[in-house]
Amino acid sequence: MITFKNVTKTYEINTNNIIQAVENIDITFKEGEVILLKGASGSGKSSILSLIAALSKPTSGEVIVDSKKISKLSDNFASIYRRDNIGFIFQKYNLIPTLSVKDNILLPLVPLNLKADDVEIKLNTVMQKFSIFHKKDIIVKNLSGGEQQRVAIARSYINEPKIILADEPTANLDKKLSEKFIEIMKELKEMNKTIIIATHDPLFFGLEFIDREIEMSDGKIIV
Amino acid sequence: MILSPEILTIYILNALFALLSAIAFYFSVRIFLYWNENSTSQLQYKLEKQSYLSATIIKYIFAIKVPLFLFFIFTLDDMSNIISGAMCAAGVVDATVYGSYLLVLKVLNLYLFAYWIVLHSKDIKFEVQPYIKQKFGLFIGLFFLLVVEIILEIMMFNAIDVTSIVDCCGVIYSSSSQSYLSMVLSLDYFILLGIFYGVFLFLTISYIFKLRYLFSILNLFFIIISLITLISFFGTYIYELPTHKCPFCFLQKDYNYIGYFLYTFLFIGTFNGLVIAFIEFNKQEIEKFYTLSFLFNFLYVGIVTYYPVIFYIKNGVFL
Amino acid sequence: MEVYENTLNLAMQIQVLSMNKYLIEYAINSILRQKSKNIFIFIVFTLLIFLLTSIFFITNSIKYELNSTVNSLPQIIVQNYKGGRHYDIEISKVDKILSISGVQESVARVWGYYYFENADVHFTLVGIDMFENQYKKSLTHLTQISSFDESSMYLGRGVKKLMYKNYYKNYFNFIKPNGTVKKIDIAGVFNSDIELESNDMIVMSKENLREIFALKENMATDIVVKVSNPNEIDTIALKIKEIIPTARVITNEDIKVSYEHLFNYKSGIFLALFIISLFTFFIIIYDKASGLSSEEKHEVGILKAIGWRVEDILQEKFYESFIISFFSYLLGVIFAFAFVYLFEAPLIRDIFIGYSNLKPSFSLSFIMDFQTLFLVFLLSVPIYIASIIIPSWRVATLDADEVIR
Numbered sequence: 053m054i055t056f057k058n059v060t061k062t063y064e065i066n067t068n069n070i071i072q073a074v075e076n077i078d079i080t081f082k083e084g085e086v087i088l089l090k091g092a093s094g095s096g097k098s099s100i101l102s103l104i105a106a107l108s109k110p111t112s113g114e115v116i117v118d119s120k121k122i123s124k125l126s127d128n129f130a131s132i133y134r135r136d137n138i139g140f141i142f143q144k145y146n147l148i149p150t151l152s153v154k155d156n157i158l159l160p161l162v163p164l165n166l167k168a169d170d171v172e173i174k175l176n177t178v179m180q181k182f183s184i185f186h187k188k189d190i191i192v193k194n195l196s197g198g199e200q201q202r203v204a205i206a207r208s209y210i211n212e213p214k215i216i217l218a219d220e221p222t223a224n225l226d227k228k229l230s231e232k233f234i235e236i237m238k239e240l241k242e243m244n245k246t247i248i249i250a251t252h253d254p255l256f257f258g259l260e261f262i263d264r265e266i267e268m269s270d271g272k273i274i275v
Numbered sequence: 276m277i278l279s280p281e282i283l284t285i286y287i288l289n290a291l292f293a294l295l296s297a298i299a300f301y302f303s304v305r306i307f308l309y310w311n312e313n314s315t316s317q318l319q320y321k322l323e324k325q326s327y328l329s330a331t332i333i334k335y336i337f338a339i340k341v342p343l344f345l346f347f348i349f350t351l352d353d354m355s356n357i358i359s360g361a362m363c364a365a366g367v368v369d370a371t372v373y374g375s376y377l378l379v380l381k382v383l384n385l386y387l388f389a390y391w392i393v394l395h396s397k398d399i400k401f402e403v404q405p406y407i408k409q410k411f412g413l414f415i416g417l418f419f420l421l422v423v424e425i426i427l428e429i430m431m432f433n434a435i436d437v438t439s440i441v442d443c444c445g446v447i448y449s450s451s452s453q454s455y456l457s458m459v460l461s462l463d464y465f466i467l468l469g470i471f472y473g474v475f476l477f478l479t480i481s482y483i484f485k486l487r488y489l490f491s492i493l494n495l496f497f498i499i500i501s502l503i504t505l506i507s508f509f510g511t512y513i514y515e516l517p518t519h520k521c522p523f524c525f526l527q528k529d530y531n532y533i534g535y536f537l538y539t540f541l542f543i544g545t546f547n548g549l550v551i552a553f554i555e556f557n558k559q560e561i562e563k564f565y566t567l568s569f570l571f572n573f574l575y576v577g578i579v580t581y582y583p584v585i586f587y588i589k590n591g592v593f594l
Numbered sequence: 595m596e597v598y599e600n601t602l603n604l605a606m607q608i609q610v611l612s613m614n615k616y617l618i619e620y621a622i623n624s625i626l627r628q629k630s631k632n633i634f635i636f637i638v639f640t641l642l643i644f645l646l647t648s649i650f651f652i653t654n655s656i657k658y659e660l661n662s663t664v665n666s667l668p669q670i671i672v673q674n675y676k677g678g679r680h681y682d683i684e685i686s687k688v689d690k691i692l693s694i695s696g697v698q699e700s701v702a703r704v705w706g707y708y709y710f711e712n713a714d715v716h717f718t719l720v721g722i723d724m725f726e727n728q729y730k731k732s733l734t735h736l737t738q739i740s741s742f743d744e745s746s747m748y749l750g751r752g753v754k755k756l757m758y759k760n761y762y763k764n765y766f767n768f769i770k771p772n773g774t775v776k777k778i779d780i781a782g783v784f785n786s787d788i789e790l791e792s793n794d795m796i797v798m799s800k801e802n803l804r805e806i807f808a809l810k811e812n813m814a815t816d817i818v819v820k821v822s823n824p825n826e827i828d829t830i831a832l833k834i835k836e837i838i839p840t841a842r843v844i845t846n847e848d849i850k851v852s853y854e855h856l857f858n859y860k861s862g863i864f865l866a867l868f869i870i871s872l873f874t875f876f877i878i879i880y881d882k883a884s885g886l887s888s889e890e891k892h893e894v895g896i897l898k899a900i901g902w903r904v905e906d907i908l909q910e911k912f913y914e915s916f917i918i919s920f921f922s923y924l925l926g927v928i929f930a931f932a933f934v935y936l937f938e939a940p941l942i943r944d945i946f947i948g949y950s951n952l953k954p955s956f957s958l959s960f961i962m963d964f965q966t967l968f969l970v971f972l973l974s975v976p977i978y979i980a981s982i983i984i985p986s987w988r989v990a991t992l993d994a995d996e997v998i999r
Binding site: 335 | 775834861862865869904905908961968969972973976977983984987
């Protein structure tokens with residue numbers, strides 16, 4: 053379902069400073085798989101996620117998702133692709149702190165101009181599912197870390213994407229909340245979502261629901 | 276030379292249009308020359324961004340142009356009060372040699388800009404953007420037309436001399452004057468009306484059977500025959516005076532501003548009909564244009580027919 | 595029928611396409627979240643619109659008043675000119691004018707300006723004869739309602755007040771050109787339909803007035819002419835000029851036009867000022883909209899990352915600017931209404947009426963002028979929106995990836 057064909061991504065900070073985020077990546081992920089991307093910071097895990105989400109374009113090579121070459125998409129269509137296919141849970145959550153829980157979660161749906169009833173149903177379902185319905189009108193910056201993460205997960209889920217990407221999801225959580233997160237991921241797997249988690253948290257290592265563990269270092273995959 | 280607040284407003288907005296369209300023009304040229312959808316270079320990336328700006332500017336210009344055009348017509352009508360001899364906008368348009376060209380150009384630009392917008396909304400539905408070069412190439416032409424329009428407008432307002440007497444519509448459109456226009460207008464009513472309703476009948480048929488190119492061409496004929504019959508026949512029933520043949524007087528308050536409605540309906544109807552021939556729409560989209568076109572043309576026909584019918588019912592005779 | 599169904603679908607489509615409820619809500623929310631930046635812009639813009647609209651309202655009202663005045667003015671006024679200056683005219687010329695076909699009436703007027711030194715004002719003195727045809731309705735009214743006391747005078751309201759202030763309660767002493775005093779009793783106050791003109795007017799018998807101004811029996815100040823067909827005013831004016839070459843013939847059209855010009859001149863200045871401020875404002879908005887805090891950039895990056903297209907962001911920004919500018923417009927116009935028609939526009943209106951100690955105390959008549967409202971709209975909202983096009987575009991095309999890392 054997701055295929056990387058000889059993908060390289062380099063960032064050019066200035067003429068002397070070129071960072072190679074990932075190098076010659078060739079890999080395929082199947083639909084419904086749960087993948088763990090292991091590796092230290094800077095190993096290229098975040099870049100892989102970014103490339104799958106079409107948030108960045110490869111310097112060379114191709115990324116193909118569901119037979120579609122997403123690496124060539126224009127800005128507009130990259131957004132549409134993300135909207136329809138990707139749910140991204142960022143490391144820093146990237147919620148809008150001055151908006152309420154409800155407003156944050158419904159953000160991906162806003163441009164779609166759906167009927168108000170449909171939106172309400174989706175919203176309530178998702179908020180119930182991730183146990184933050186009771187805080188729906190609270191401004192996000194007043195929530196605890198765990199609650200904020202649930203909002204982030206809810207937001208990534210509301211447009212019913214096929215692919216869920218999580219970047220260091222448990223970096224700011226304690227053990228209990230981390231385990232809660234893993235529970236939620238298991239539920240998502242039940243729904244046949246393709247999940248890719250980039251983390252160096254050992255809590256994830258060797259878990260049963262994870263289909264594959266891929267280790268990365270210096271931008272390359274270590275078999 | 277008059278510099279009333281109304282004319283000044285028109286100038287200010289024209290200046291804004293000139294500035295913004297120049298920016299869009301610059302980018303349009305670059306896109307037209309260098310756009311390569313397979314390229315992943317920095318240039319292509321920049322062009323992509325610039326295409327958003329150009330499109331936004333063009334949409335903005337059209338959005339403001341429409342009310343500004345109505346305001347322009349209204350201003351012309353208003354100016355007839357201070358230009359000796361003019362009783363309606365017809366006199367003002369005729370006061371200078373630029374007037375009629377300006378009016379025609381403005382209407383043409385409205386059609387073209389509207390077409391651009393439709394083309395654009397079709398274009399961005401595809402990842403590949405099949406019409407991108409066509410679109411911006413069109414705008415390059417449109418830019419020149421816009422500039423000509425602005426220049427003509429300035430020249431026209433400059434040239435208007437309040438003291439020199441102009442002809443009023445009674446003279447311009449009457450059968451006694453020498454122009455081609457009056458020759459056409461004095462053709463036999465039966466012929467003109469026959470053509471008018473005939474064209475509309477064929478329009479209806481092509482609508483029902485979705486005959487694409489026929490529908491479009493008929494819309495073109497419809498514009499022409501509508502204008503002619505409006506001035507020479509239907510207008511006289513709006514004014515209830517057989518000799519009053521004028522396309523501008525019914526824009527005035529005395530006639531409930533019906534002119535604005537008539538021309539607006541005619542524009543919407545014929546534009547949607549014309550656009551069908553030029554762009555490849557899918558079934559769902561084309562449905563929308565067919566319906567809009569037919570609906571507004573129908574409304575137009577309905578309203579213009581209403582006047583002579585009501586007149587006959589009230590008076591028992593035709594003019 | 596097929597057409598009916600299609601129309602219905604179309605109506606729904608149009609409704610849905612043109613307004614996105616959630617996007618509008620987000621836009622409103624966004625405006626409120628950036629209060630400090632937006633409040634400044636909102637206030638300044640409202641102020642500009644308020645000033646502009648007020649000026650238009652005032653000039654419209656005054657024009658209307660003036661036009662009503664002008665319409666009640668005589669159609670043609672004939673004055674004698676010698677050496678480029680206004681002189682008295684022989685009454686015998688009246689008959690000459692009457693001989694022109696198309697002339698309905700020709701009346702010699704006796705009037706003048708009297709300078710009252712104590713108050714530094716000019717009164718307009720008008721002389722009438724009881725049994726003559728009056729050229730003005732209000733004067734006819736005056737001669738009809740009461741037996742006009744030939745020895746006393748009637749005052750306009752402003753005059754009465756002023757004289758009262760200067761301790762002249764029941765009579766007034768006019769100083770004749772030879773230095774002697776002419777005392778005239780005050781019989782009462784008269785009303786005119788149009789306040790602008792009557793406020794500084796005094797009506798008295800022709801005899802008294804001739805005495806005050808030392809005007810000879812066979813002379814008059816000027817001659818007013820009424821024609822049977824108003825369309826012929828200009829023609830007859832020309833004919834009069836032929837008969838009396840030294841005369842200056844003024845038609846009421848001439849007066850209308852000169853008022854128009856005066857107004858266009860005065861409002862032209864304000865318009866010029868407005869344009870300059872508009873231009874400055876344009877630059878300010880452009881600048882403010884361009885200066886994005888890292889927070890704002892971050893927010894746009896998030897939106898793009900979760901699936902908003904460039905167009906969606908642009909549309910949202912457009913909603914924001916339309917809401918701000920439109921509400922500014924509404925508020926500015928409403929304040930202008932209140933300022934001009936409720937509070938009588940202190941300060942500004944004096945600039946248009948002109949300075950005079952005998953300020954007419956008339957109310958600015960309420961005229962609902964859609965053209966003005968449309969004009970102000972065109973000069974405000976589109977300009978505001980134009981100023982944010984480029985800054986919004988810059989924001990919308992930010993690279994999501996860079997911004998959220």
